[in-house]
Amino acid sequence: MALLKIHEPGETPLPHEDERQIAVGIDLGTTNSVVAISRGEKPEVLRDKSGGNAIVPSVVYYGDDAPVVGEDAREHINTDANRVVSSVKRLMGRGLEDVKSVAGTLPYDVEVPEGSDDGAGEPMMVRLNVGGRVLTPVEVSADILRALRARAEEGLDKPVEKAVITVPAYFDDGARTATKDAAKLAGIEVLRLVNEPTAAALAYGLDNGAEGLYAVYDLGGGTFDISLLKMQKGVFQVKATGGDAALGGDDFDHAIAEHLLAERKDGGAADSLDASDAKRLLKTARKVKEGLTDQDAVEVSVDLNGSVTSHTVTRTAFEAMIAKLVSRTIAITEQVLDDADILPEDVKGVVLVGGSTRVPAVRKAVADLFEQEPLSDIDPDEVVALGAALQAEALTGGSDNLLLDVTPLSLGLETMGGIVEKVIDRNTPIPVAKAQEFTTYQDGQSAMMIHVVQGEREMVDQCRSLARFVLTGIPSMAAGAARIRVQFNVDADGLLTVSAREETTGTEQEVAVKPTYGINETDMANMLRDSMVHAREDMEMRVLTEARVEARRNILAVRAAMAADRALLSAEDETSINNAITALETAMAGDDRDAINEAAEALENASRPFAETRMDSRIRQALAGQNVDEVN
Amino acid sequence: MSNTEHPAHKACWSCKGPVEVSALFCDTCNAIQAPGQLDHFKRFGLERSFDVDIDAMEATYLKQQQQLHPDRFASKSGREQALSSQQAASLNEAFETLKNPVSRAHYMLRLAGIEPEGGEGHTVNDPELLMEAMEMREALDDADDRITIDAMIKDTRKQARACEKDLGQALDQQSYDVAKKLTTRLRYLMKMTEEARAKKSRLAAA
Numbered sequence: 001m002a003l004l005k006i007h008e009p010g011e012t013p014l015p016h017e018d019e020r021q022i023a024v025g026i027d028l029g030t031t032n033s034v035v036a037i038s039r040g041e042k043p044e045v046l047r048d049k050s051g052g053n054a055i056v057p058s059v060v061y062y063g064d065d066a067p068v069v070g071e072d073a074r075e076h077i078n079t080d081a082n083r084v085v086s087s088v089k090r091l092m093g094r095g096l097e098d099v100k101s102v103a104g105t106l107p108y109d110v111e112v113p114e115g116s117d118d119g120a121g122e123p124m125m126v127r128l129n130v131g132g133r134v135l136t137p138v139e140v141s142a143d144i145l146r147a148l149r150a151r152a153e154e155g156l157d158k159p160v161e162k163a164v165i166t167v168p169a170y171f172d173d174g175a176r177t178a179t180k181d182a183a184k185l186a187g188i189e190v191l192r193l194v195n196e197p198t199a200a201a202l203a204y205g206l207d208n209g210a211e212g213l214y215a216v217y218d219l220g221g222g223t224f225d226i227s228l229l230k231m232q233k234g235v236f237q238v239k240a241t242g243g244d245a246a247l248g249g250d251d252f253d254h255a256i257a258e259h260l261l262a263e264r265k266d267g268g269a270a271d272s273l274d275a276s277d278a279k280r281l282l283k284t285a286r287k288v289k290e291g292l293t294d295q296d297a298v299e300v301s302v303d304l305n306g307s308v309t310s311h312t313v314t315r316t317a318f319e320a321m322i323a324k325l326v327s328r329t330i331a332i333t334e335q336v337l338d339d340a341d342i343l344p345e346d347v348k349g350v351v352l353v354g355g356s357t358r359v360p361a362v363r364k365a366v367a368d369l370f371e372q373e374p375l376s377d378i379d380p381d382e383v384v385a386l387g388a389a390l391q392a393e394a395l396t397g398g399s400d401n402l403l404l405d406v407t408p409l410s411l412g413l414e415t416m417g418g419i420v421e422k423v424i425d426r427n428t429p430i431p432v433a434k435a436q437e438f439t440t441y442q443d444g445q446s447a448m449m450i451h452v453v454q455g456e457r458e459m460v461d462q463c464r465s466l467a468r469f470v471l472t473g474i475p476s477m478a479a480g481a482a483r484i485r486v487q488f489n490v491d492a493d494g495l496l497t498v499s500a501r502e503e504t505t506g507t508e509q510e511v512a513v514k515p516t517y518g519i520n521e522t523d524m525a526n527m528l529r530d531s532m533v534h535a536r537e538d539m540e541m542r543v544l545t546e547a548r549v550e551a552r553r554n555i556l557a558v559r560a561a562m563a564a565d566r567a568l569l570s571a572e573d574e575t576s577i578n579n580a581i582t583a584l585e586t587a588m589a590g591d592d593r594d595a596i597n598e599a600a601e602a603l604e605n606a607s608r609p610f611a612e613t614r615m616d617s618r619i620r621q622a623l624a625g626q627n628v629d630e631v632n
Numbered sequence: 633m634s635n636t637e638h639p640a641h642k643a644c645w646s647c648k649g650p651v652e653v654s655a656l657f658c659d660t661c662n663a664i665q666a667p668g669q670l671d672h673f674k675r676f677g678l679e680r681s682f683d684v685d686i687d688a689m690e691a692t693y694l695k696q697q698q699q700l701h702p703d704r705f706a707s708k709s710g711r712e713q714a715l716s717s718q719q720a721a722s723l724n725e726a727f728e729t730l731k732n733p734v735s736r737a738h739y740m741l742r743l744a745g746i747e748p749e750g751g752e753g754h755t756v757n758d759p760e761l762l763m764e765a766m767e768m769r770e771a772l773d774d775a776d777d778r779i780t781i782d783a784m785i786k787d788t789r790k791q792a793r794a795c796e797k798d799l800g801q802a803l804d805q806q807s808y809d810v811a812k813k814l815t816t817r818l819r820y821l822m823k824m825t826e827e828a829r830a831k832k833s834r835l836a837a838a
Contacts, residue, residue, distance in 0.1 A: 191706055235694045335833045395706035402698050428728065431702060433721040491717055492702040550709045557647035557661035564660045565649070604648075611648030618641050618650035 023162035023191055023396045024152045025199070025388025028141065028179065030089040030248060031221030031355065033058045034385035035148040037156060038393040043203065043386040046155040054382055056151065058221075059086040060143050062130045069147035077283055081276035083131035087250055088144075090222045091126055091137040092182075093174030138178050142185035149186060162189045164392040166384050168223040169195035169408050170243035172454050173466050173496050180493070189542070191395045193493040196220075197227035198238055198403055199387030200353040203378055205231050205401075212348035213239075217366050217374065218384075219329060220354035222248040226333045228340050228347070237404045240340035240427045242332050247325065249289070249356035255321040256285035256313065260302055264309050277304055288313050293358050319361045326365050333369060339427060350374040355381050405430055407490055411466075414451035416441065418460045423488045426456065430494060435487040437503075439480045447472045448484060450500050471500040473507040540593075547596045551588050554600055555581055558607050561614065568613045573606075580606040645711075656700065656719065664705070664715045672726040672739060682740060682800035684730055693727045733796050734822060737803065737815040746808050749816045758813060765820045772828055781832045785825055792821040 025043070027034045032055045036045045045054035053071070061073035062083045068076070077084050128135045145165075152160045165188075167179050176193055183190045197216035204214075211232055218225040225243035229236055260281065261273075273281065284300060291298035292315045301310040337344060350366060352374045357363065366374050378386065394401060406429050412422040413436070423436050440448065448471045455463030474482050483503040490496050501508040558577060562569055580603040587599040644651040646663030654668040673680045676692045698704070700723055705716040729735045738748045749757075768788070775781050795818045802811040 192703065233694065235698070237694070331833070338829050338833055391703075395703055402694075402701055402703060404694075404697060404701070429724045431717045431721040432724055433718070434725075489721070492720075546710060549707075550711075553646065553663070553709055553712070557644075557658075557663060560661040561647040561649050607648065611643070614649040615641075615643055622641065 021396050023392035025392045026163050026165045027385035035152050036385040036389035038389035043389040045382050067143045077279050081279045085140050088137045088140040093178040138182045141182035145186035164192050164388045166196045166199045166388050167193050169225045169241040170245050196384045197225050200383045201229045203383045203387035214349050215347045216351045218353035219356040220248050221250050226336050234401045238406045240336050241408050242336040252322050253282050253285040256288050257281045292318050344370050352376045409454045414460045430490050431492050433489045435485050438484045440482045443479050444476045446474050474502050544593045547593045551600045565614050573610045576606045667719050667722040675726045682803040734819045768824050785828045788825045
């Protein structure tokens with residue numbers, strides 16, 4: 001942390017240096033979200049005004065006024081249910097095809113926008129019909145993020161513009177991009193997308209100074225993740241990860257709700273539920289689930305279509321309802337252990353994350369598999385945000401700890417016959433750059449379709465389609481003669497960029513993989529304009545900051561060179577370099593980006609003769625050495 | 633030939649002064665450099681040999697990631713962030729290549745100017761091996777309980793370990809024809825282990 005700077009009147013400080021460094025950790029969950037801050041490696045969650053609740057339910061109410069987020073939004077479920085959106089995370093980056101599999105579990109109407117065929121036959125992200133408004137899941141998530149940002153700014157009494165946001169390890173590229181887009185809309189710069197289990201391990205690891213293999217079992221509202229991490233000497237290395245992006249505590253609620261409906265039907269009540277009924281019933285089911293954490297049985301009454309029925313749900317009955325779901329998580333866990341070639345007894349500790357791990361049957365299943373009691377001394381609802389806050393501090397203020405993460409799913413290309421050729425295997429450490437060569441299969445073929453997919457299956461139609469683009473301008477050659485190199489780059493956020501190049505001519509095309517499931521740039525720009533008056537200023541501020549960072553680096557580099565090779569520096573060059581540095585420092589104190597860049601260029605020109613002298617001198621030294629050797 | 637190597641120099645992008653082409657950082661201004669053409673073994677300070685101490689290599693890998701990973705450059709300029717990402721990716725590639733015995737053997741064969749079997753356009757031409765692979769696959773298809781499959785996994789792993797040992801000797805003695813065959817065999821054995829494991833978890837899930 002920079003020390004407090006006191007500026008004399010009239011002296012121009014570097015603007016807002018301290019404020020800009022504030023970075024929070026955000027757990028943007030399916031059911032609940034939490035924001036936290038870390039100072040001096042001590043993370044804490046940011047609570048509501050009364051200092052009570054850390055949890056912000058990921059629920060948004062779209063009334064006639066500005067969107068309402070959190071507990072207050074949930075209150076509207078009883079009165080104005082079709083304007084309340086919850087569990088939107090399940091739709092992030094999803095097309096209608098994906099959503100069909102969870103349809104019926106969604107308490108609102110989804111639709112695919114007009115012109116959903118974007119020319120490549122790819123599905124576009126679904127939109128929601130919310131009380132007459134059409135919203136993308138990205139916009140709804142942005143509203144939740146805005147509320148979290150506001151809470152952080154209120155709690156810290158400072159502007160907050162940077163954050164580490166967590167995503168399920170199992171999130172695919174489309175869902176990751178959608179999350180980053182949502183942050184952009186909310187005016188938050190994402191320092192890093194961090195996988196939720198990794199963040200949780202970070203929160204535990206720093207507290208305990210743990211070394212060895214750890215498993216993180218994360219069962220949230222809508223997603224399940226299991227990760228195996230190796231912790232050693234301050235490095236958190238993800239060994240393997242797996243999960244199900246559509247399995248979570250929400251499914252437990254649904255199981256209870258269906259059970260209640262079945263009991264009513266047996267009692268002669270034939271219910272037809274509208275969206276509002278479904279939401280109220282799910283709310284009741286959730287209460288039953290929570291009650292069964294401490295009690296053996298819960299009494300509940302259901303009021304639907306004017307008929308009130310009362311029910312008793314026992315813990316045994318509940319456990320039977322969810323047995324299949326729980327054993328699915330255990331099967332996935334075993335698969336991940338196998339992937340990493342690790343036996344359950346090699347695991348030194350098991351960390352529980354996510355509210356659904358409060359369910360006793362879940363705890364027992366995990367304990368049985370690993371033959372040990374899982375760790376849960378950090379609140380499972382807060383642990384991810386705490387880890388994210390630690391990482392946010394590490395990225396802005398420096399740290400001795402390092403997270404090394406992996407790709408959750410294999411990435412590949414469609415080849416002949418709809419077969420997937422894997423380019424990057426799952427569980428490969430990121431960042432990663434890998435290339436594969438392909439060739440043409442027809443004489444004179446001038447273009448090639450590049451179809452990028454993600455998933456473990458062998459056939460293209462069983463994997464998620466991420467992007468398609470066409471490499472054109474391949475020179476006329478016999479089949480099999482062209483050499484097309486397709487390069488995959490996955491960055492530290494787990495986001496993919498693909499480029500294709502015909503090697504003999506150098507014809508090249510590149511895409512950031514986001515057109516089909518994310519939001520396209522035009523939509524994004526429009527949304528930014530609509531929703532954020534300060535978007536432009538923000539953008540300019542960012543560019544200005546970047547120019548300053550670059551200028552500062554430039555000055556430090558030249559000074560280091562002057563110190564290293566003072567003997568090679570003429571008095572004349574020294575004067576002109578020092579003058580250029582002074583001029584650049586003056587420009588940096590101002591807000592004119594162009595002036596900074598011009599002064600930086602002037603410094604570069606002023607220091608060029610000196611740099612050339614240094615290069616010449618080193619080359620002469622090398623040649624001199626060579627001559628001696630040759631004589632010998 | 634000169635007996636002392638004089639590393640080639642290039643101009644550092646940041647201070648414009650001389651820097652060794654394979655240096656990770658400029659020794660004058662400390663700026664991170666673009667990855668040079670560095671031999672994977674040299675990167676970890678290892679002899680070019682099939683016999684690699686994985687734990688020691690991993691320790692070096694982690695130490696280098698501590699310096700090069702993009703998380704260390706989150707508040708630096710865009711250019712430094714991009715270079716760090718490239719450096720971390722090359723480091724990951726080097727580590728992954730040497731960690732896995734099959735890719736390590738492929739890499740060593742390529743360094744020796746030999747294209748390993750099984751790549752694009754290379755068919756495997758070893759009737760004995762093909763027969764062995766076919767028999768293993770049939771046995772796996774017939775196996776329908778965990779105990780049988782576990783025994784198979786154990787057996788293939790044992791064979792793989794023996795194969796690795798022979799392969800190491802062949803490579804170190806530069807008997808590349810033998811090494812090529814053994815590499816293909818090792819690849820088959822590893823693949824069989826993987827398929828057996830997959831079948832085991834399928835059985836467990838059912």
